[in-house]
Amino acid sequence: xxxxKIENLSFSYHGYVKPIFENVSFSFETNWKIGLIGRNGIGxxxxxxxxxxxxxxxxxxxxxxxxxxFPPNITDTLKSGIELYKxxxxxxxxxxxxxxLSLLNVDENLVYREFETLSKGEQTKxxxxxxxxxxxxxxxxxxxxxxxxxxxxxxxxxxxxSKKGFLLISHDRDFLDGCIxxxxxxxxxxIDVQSGNFTSWYExxxxxxxxxxSKNEKLRKxxxxxxxxxxxxxxxxxxxxxxxxxxxISGVKPDKGYIGHKSAKMMKRSKNLENxxxxxIEEKQNLLKDxxxxxxxxxxxxxxxxxxxISVSDLSSYYGEKQILSNVSFEIKQGDIVAxxxxxxxxxxxxxxxxxxxxHEYTGEIKLASNLKISYLPQDTSDLTGSLNEYIHKQDVDExxxxxxxxxxxxxxxxxxxxxxxxxxxxxxxxxxxVSLSKPAHLFVWDEPLNYIxxxxxxxxxxxxxxxxxxxxxxxxxxxxxxxxVNKIIQL
Numbered sequence: 001x002x003x004x005k006i007e008n009l010s011f012s013y014h015g016y017v018k019p020i021f022e023n024v025s026f027s028f029e030t031n032w033k034i035g036l037i038g039r040n041g042i043g044x045x046x047x048x049x050x051x052x053x054x055x056x057x058x059x060x061x062x063x064x065x066x067x068x069x070f071p072p073n074i075t076d077t078l079k080s081g082i083e084l085y086k087x088x089x090x091x092x093x094x095x096x097x098x099x100x101l102s103l104l105n106v107d108e109n110l111v112y113r114e115f116e117t118l119s120k121g122e123q124t125k126x127x128x129x130x131x132x133x134x135x136x137x138x139x140x141x142x143x144x145x146x147x148x149x150x151x152x153x154x155x156x157x158x159x160x161x162s163k164k165g166f167l168l169i170s171h172d173r174d175f176l177d178g179c180i181x182x183x184x185x186x187x188x189x190x191i192d193v194q195s196g197n198f199t200s201w202y203e204x205x206x207x208x209x210x211x212x213x214s215k216n217e218k219l220r221k222x223x224x225x226x227x228x229x230x231x232x233x234x235x236x237x238x239x240x241x242x243x244x245x246x247x248x249i250s251g252v253k254p255d256k257g258y259i260g261h262k263s264a265k266m267m268k269r270s271k272n273l274e275n276x277x278x279x280x281i282e283e284k285q286n287l288l289k290d291x292x293x294x295x296x297x298x299x300x301x302x303x304x305x306x307x308x309x310i311s312v313s314d315l316s317s318y319y320g321e322k323q324i325l326s327n328v329s330f331e332i333k334q335g336d337i338v339a340x341x342x343x344x345x346x347x348x349x350x351x352x353x354x355x356x357x358x359x360h361e362y363t364g365e366i367k368l369a370s371n372l373k374i375s376y377l378p379q380d381t382s383d384l385t386g387s388l389n390e391y392i393h394k395q396d397v398d399e400x401x402x403x404x405x406x407x408x409x410x411x412x413x414x415x416x417x418x419x420x421x422x423x424x425x426x427x428x429x430x431x432x433x434x435v436s437l438s439k440p441a442h443l444f445v446w447d448e449p450l451n452y453i454x455x456x457x458x459x460x461x462x463x464x465x466x467x468x469x470x471x472x473x474x475x476x477x478x479x480x481x482x483x484x485x486v487n488k489i490i491q492l
Contacts, residue, residue: 001031002064004138009059011043011050017414020046023059026191028184030065030138031165035176035198038186039410040426040454044169047186048140051167068137070144071127074115081111081118081126085133092133100129103162105155120147121344125156132163139166145175146451149344150477154178171455173198174479198455297408297437297460298401301470304442306369308333309471310355315364317350324350325362330490332443337465338473339482342492348475349379351492352447355473375441379448379475381428385421388431397438405434409457426452433461446474450481 005027012019020043028034036044049055051067072088079087085097101108104125110118111126118126124144131139141160145153157178160166167184170176176198183201185192194201310332317325324347332338340348353359355366356376384391392399403416409430420428429452436444450458458481465472465485473490476482 001029003027003029004065005060005062007060007062009050009057009061011046011055011057013046018412021050021057022189024191025059026184026193028167028182028193029165032182033160033163033165033180034167034182034184035180035201036167036169036184036186037176037198037201037455039456040430040452041410041412041415041424042186042188042454044186045142045424048142048167048169051140066137068131068134068139070131070139070141071124072131074127077116078114080113081115081130084115084126085111085130088130089133096133097129100132101126104129104159119344121149121152124148125152128156128159139163141166141168141170143169143171143452145170145172145477147344148477149342150479151343153477153479171450171453171458172478172480173202173455173458202455297405297464299437299464299468299470300440301444301468302373302440302442304334304369304372309369309372309443310473311365311367312355313365315351315354315362315366317347317354317359317362319350325354325492328364328490328492332471332473332488334442334471335469336471336473336488337469337486338488338490339486340473340475340490340492346492348492349447351490352445352473352475356445369442372443373439373441375436375439375444377432377436377444377446377449379451381425381432384423384428384431386419388416388418388420391420391431392435395435395439397435402434402438405437406430409434409460410454424452426454429453430457437464442471444470444472444474446472446476448475448477450476450478 005025007025009021009024010019011021036047038044046055048069050057051061052069053061074084082094082097085092085094097111098108101111106122106125106129110122115123115126124147128141128144131137144156148156153172153175157175160168160179168176168180180197181195183192183194183196183198185194185201185205194204196204308331312331313329315325315328316323324345328351330338340351342348350359354362356374389399392402403411406415407413411427411430411434415423415427420431423431429449433449433453436446436449449461453461458478462481462484472485
């Protein structure tokens with residue numbers, strides 16, 4: 001075990017007004033299993049880059065161990081897994097790789113196939129197995145769950161729990177609870193380190209925020225009182241000062257020396273009150289700086305006169321000779337919040353494309369209510385480039401509403417003017433969510449909406465779904481999110 005120390009770390013991206021990190025210091029042990037938590041764009045991936053010495057920064061990063069990045073950079077995906085292992089770990093012993101694959105419940109024959117022919121989930125597990133064969137490094141693991149189904153996430157979570165130590169970025173609450181024993185949270189103006197899992201951290205966070213909000217409310221009242229006292233004091237000071245100009249009080253000309261002395265004392269008192277006021281205001285700002293506000297999002301589902309909205313009978317589909325869907329039947333009624341369950345490759349995205357009319361290669365019967373308005377949130381964000389304003393107008397949604405939703409999802413105003421290609425994956429996904437929520441619809445269809453989305457935003461989305469009760473069908477592997485919102489499941 002060794003200690004990694006970060007001292008007075010500062011870093012800014014060119015063109016950003018606010019620094020990502022400003023004079024922050026913290027430390028952690030290499031035998032800790034750490035979850036790195038924070039809003040999208042707050043600096044989690046940036047911290048990884050700094051630890052890996054990929055960006056120039058101010059301050060010190062003190063370590064006596066090498067950081068290893070997951071996922072590693074793979075230049076040739078035509079190579080097999082075993083070839084990649086030899087490339088990434090030139091001195092590695094193959095038996096160690098197969099040991100790790102067994103722990104991850106991966107068929108060892110998969111490592112002899114071309115890497116690009118594997119599913120994303122299989123690729124994730126093989127790369128984790130490769131990197132964990134190295135015992136002299138400390139892994140920085142960046143969102144390993146994005147391409148894993150629920151079963152795969154459970155396996156990987158248990159696998160990570162068995163390891164010595166790592167620093168992990170993930171937004172899946174169940175996944176984090178299953179494998180971490182410490183949390184590093186990047187807040188707006190500080191970095192906190194706590195022992196425990198996500199749930200214990202979040203409970204502590206809520207209690208701390210509530211305490212500080214209550215304390216701040218009292219502070220606001222104190223500030224109001226101080227302002228009024230300072231105003232009254234200033235009025236009296238001005239009145240006394242005016243007597244120095246020869247104004248008689250009860251027919252008696254005032255003693256200018258005495259009055260001046262009294263005026264000076266009153267002015268000093270006024271100044272002291274002003275200083276107390278400024279100190280109180282400063283304290284108020286410090287209290288609020290790390291409170292995570294979750295504003296309610298906006299969602300206005302349309303009501304349709306017909307019910308059910310969708311009826312599916314004996315739906316089957318093939319990809320080449322391989323059957324993807326087999327005799328699937330279900331109904332979606334208004335108010336249904338439906339999760340599509342299934343392992344990777346079970347046909348979840350295929351089913352969504354068929355419902356949207358994007359895939360016509362199927363047998364069976366699909367009935368959609370007439371004039372059904374659908375708001376679709378795709379999985380892929382790769383086409384998000386160029387101007388945000390232009391993209392919003394192209395989607396034919398209300399610009400003000402869309403940007404309001406983005407702001408509530410912690411989107412900074414400076415992002416509105418940036419090329420979307422420079423957005424983080426989480427920020428791009430938030431654009432798709434905001435556009436979908438901005439479209440009046442009878443039915444919302446979302447394909448893995450939470451990939452890359454931070455925890456606080458996930459909770460916000462949960463809350464609006466429970467409140468607005470839209471008709472929603474979606475694919476999502478975040479177990480806690482699904483359990484918190486659904487009233488119906490389609491098992492594939």
